[in-house]
Amino acid sequence: MVQSQIKPVAAVSVCVVRDGKVLLAKRANKRAFGMWSLPGGHIEYGEPVKTAALRELAEETGVTARIVRLLDCIDVIHKDRSGTVESHYVLTVFGAQWVSGTAIANSDASEVRWVRPEDIDSFAMTPGSGELIKRVVPVLTEI
DSSP: OOGGGOOOEEEEEEEEEETTEEEEEEEOSSTTTTOEEOSEEEOOTTOOHHHHHHHHHHHHHOOEEEEEEEEEEEEEEEEOTTSOEEEEEEEEEEEEEEEEOOOOOOTTEEEEEEEOGGGGGGSOBOTTHHHHHHHHHHHHHHO
């Protein structure tokens, strides 16, 4: 397929905070396999972005949350060794407060864990995730 015919994929992730800790998911799918990140995934056609974020959160972790703010919009672009773009995701990241549910790995997650922001560096995180989490968790904890 010609590169100009390939369009970016809309995706979401959620930074859920509970008692000062953030919920992380260990990726079980091909892209970023074995790396830790915020729960999230693709937006389905016709699905509102916030609905997608909460659906992905519930599917991956069994947790229900309340979105409290938009945190960031990030381009995740993967290139091959020659510099050709292999995939491009436009990732909308929301901050949320835990409402209910026990975190259990489901769907695209092999493991989930509540982690203190100061412990993030001990996890193999997807690029940029750790920095984002350390920056926003203190703000989300105050809400």
